[in-house]
Amino acid sequence: MEVNNNYKNKNIEKLANMFSILGDNTRLQIVTLLMHRDANVGEIASELNMTQSAISHQLRILRDAQILKNSKIGRKVIYSINDDHVMTIINEGLKHMAH
Template structure:
């Protein structure tokens, strides 16, 4: 177990870290974003949408889940700007909101595969 056994504090480093935390007002939103990605079902949905858009029926069939459970997860992802949607008649298609999300997922997958 890694335990710091010293009682010496580098005050300048502590002050710098505190300033960094205070300046970054988006820390809580970023943490929420990663929490959203931490759900297995939502992560699978995002992964299958990396390269193309899909409708609820296709996503539900791919994941062998009900439409209502997929719709619930899609709503969470859409509300948190991870996904966007577009309507074509009665069908709603979902895709990643932007390439930032795609890059984060691809980097995470690459990190795990190394």
């Protein structure tokens, strides 16, 4: 595994911000759900048993942090994981919690 040991890396502050955004149960549930399939606000809300406005609020935060992205299909806004790096971070984190 390639290791970046530069503690002065200018992206550390951004990474700390990303971890703080991921440090929320609801947001992690949304991200984990979207690792299995893309979904719109209504689908995520019903899956997590929360209101659409609560989910919208969290989706905006996750998108601003570039953890998620969205695309429009007709009038529907579909959310998905931004890229494979995000997938790896969450997957490895979940594996780490399982042992």
